Amino acid sequence: MAKPTDIIKKKRAEAVSRIIGKGYLSSKRVYVGMATCEIAAGSKEVMEVFKNAVTKGGLTDVYLSQKGCAGRCNLEPTVEVIEVGKNPVRYGKINPEKAQQIIDKHLKKGEVIKEWVID
């Protein structure tokens, strides 16, 4: 009988491969805050813009995920763009229009929109 520690190792490996299967190793990962507070600030609409871009807008090589609250209440909704080998970029107070610009400039052309970056 396999030990619980062995079972969990196997489960983790499976979980990682499932995440990779969903495109985790894309060159960019985008996280949108989706806790109650973020949703109240409008993150659902922001998520919608990113989802549309991935499904219909021809945005490829991007892994899109929701996330919980990181604690930046006054700057919500927040969006993070993580690129392998680069420092993560965190955007604050994003609305659907800004989300579209992040897609057009940052995700497609690699230009970070500095004025929305939060510290």
Next chain:
Amino acid sequence: MSKEYIITICDGTGCIQKSNAAIRKALEQQLNDHNLTNDVRVNLSGCLGMCDKGPIVVINPGYTVYGNVTTGDIPEIVEEHIVKGKPLARLAIQEDHLYNRFFRIFGDAKFFGKQMRIALRNCGIIDPENIDDYLSLRGYEALAKVLTDMTPKQVIEEVKLSGLRGRGGAGFPTGVKWQLTARAGSLNSPRAASDEKYVICNADEGDPGAFMDRSAIEGDPHTVLEGMIIGGYAIGAKQGIVYIRAEYPLAVRRLEKAIADAREHGFLGKNILGSDFSFDIDIRLGAGAFVCGEETALIRSIEGGRGMPRPRPPYPSVEGLFGKPTLINNVETWANIPVVILDSGKWFSTVGTERSKGTKVFALAGKVVNTGLIEVPMGTTLREIIYDIGGGIPDNKEFKAVQTGGPSGGCLPAKYLDTPVDYESLAKAGSIMGSGGMIVIDQDSCMVDIAKFFLEFTQNESCGKCTPCREGTRRMLEILTKIAEGKGEMYDIENLERLGNMIKKASLCGLGQSAPNPVLSTILNFREEYEEHVKDKKCRAGVCKKLLTYEITDKCVGCGACKKVCPVAAITGTVKAKHVIDRNKCIKCGACFSKCKFNAIIKK
């Protein structure tokens, strides 16, 4: 060199002692020599929890951690890692701790610099609705470890060793509580001679302005579940219950999904992970009564009764849900458990102060630039939280007080800003740790009004079972209202103190015992404001409406805007001439004050 680097030097107490200042100086010197100051940012961070390997230097991107760094190593680090882009294997340490994962993403932001995340370690990093995300970050490994290598006794010993104390506010040692519950039901305690036991997670978060539990569950529900399953194993329970308020629909939904996913993976249900241990978790929704956060009232509510507390002892650890021994802990306490197991209780006990170990989550709100959810090591001062993390008071206003512990806590004035946050220090200063509400108050707030606000809340939420709380809080509120309306006498202040102390001593449960705290602490620290309200009939912050008068000054150009907006026609005057407010008619709504474009109306 093609990219920007961020170098973080740990600025925790351990590393400071190991001369991290010299390292910083050497680093800045080297960067200067290589002409790299524009491409590399040097940051300081709060304790990174690797004190035994300090001084610690972290280089991002890539999250390379260097340990035991000396000033002599700095030229090599800069030359190899920064200039040539090759991390230095000789000094790099591999760490796979559970805590502080956020640091890889957030570590370079000032807001997160002084924070340390144990309970919230995955919040804002993973997708809370995807169990795979949790599993990939060593999720449920603590449970597997416990089931494979540890006896229930060893688990309890580990929790005791960690020094973890209840995060719901009272700060009872968690390990001791576990031990008491584990022992109950044996021959030592014939009253509850049953092997049936329960585990409860108290997620009935009711303090105004507090959202720690909601965020923790919405951001990372599995860690709470894992903690509860481990708790169940340690005390020998088969059933766990999460009592959560119905006002948190998203948290409830994510918890439901997490429980379903955990069952599917065999983390809940019969023979967990192939072991002999079986355990399941259900959710009970609370109807939003504040008193149900009190453990005996919560248990009564789960049983289907009206949420009212009962006298203790017997404590729930001996006689709890359905009369059986019950282990009840707060959300944050449970979230700490997997870290205690995997990163070890010994490590956990190195974080924090002598008697308060680990970290505490706070909901930072009120008059502060960066409102937010934060987690800091115990012993961080209020000043560090409010100014370094919170960014200070907006609009250059003056700090007046900080309220901790919600309606059960107190207001601490500026002289307590250097108080370290731990159970004993906050109690000594006249407030409490509480569950983690922290409201910053500036000069625009009236302390009498703040006290009144919290007392109105507790008075409303008093369940009515015991007289001191039911009647006492109502009388106190009447006196406070009298003072706020300018009808107070000096003896009213003494009466508030007498009544408050009596309610504290005579009430049945924590709600009543702590309800007078906001009033008593504001009288203690801001007595002069109470006296002004009584003697001079004045509210210095301009909040208590009945004590305000509005006046039109000579700046008035006679535009008539105030006259139009006044709902009771208290303002008279002809066009282009100075207008006048009739004080007898004025209801002090402030509409004219906000309408006037010429700052001609003042409130006194």
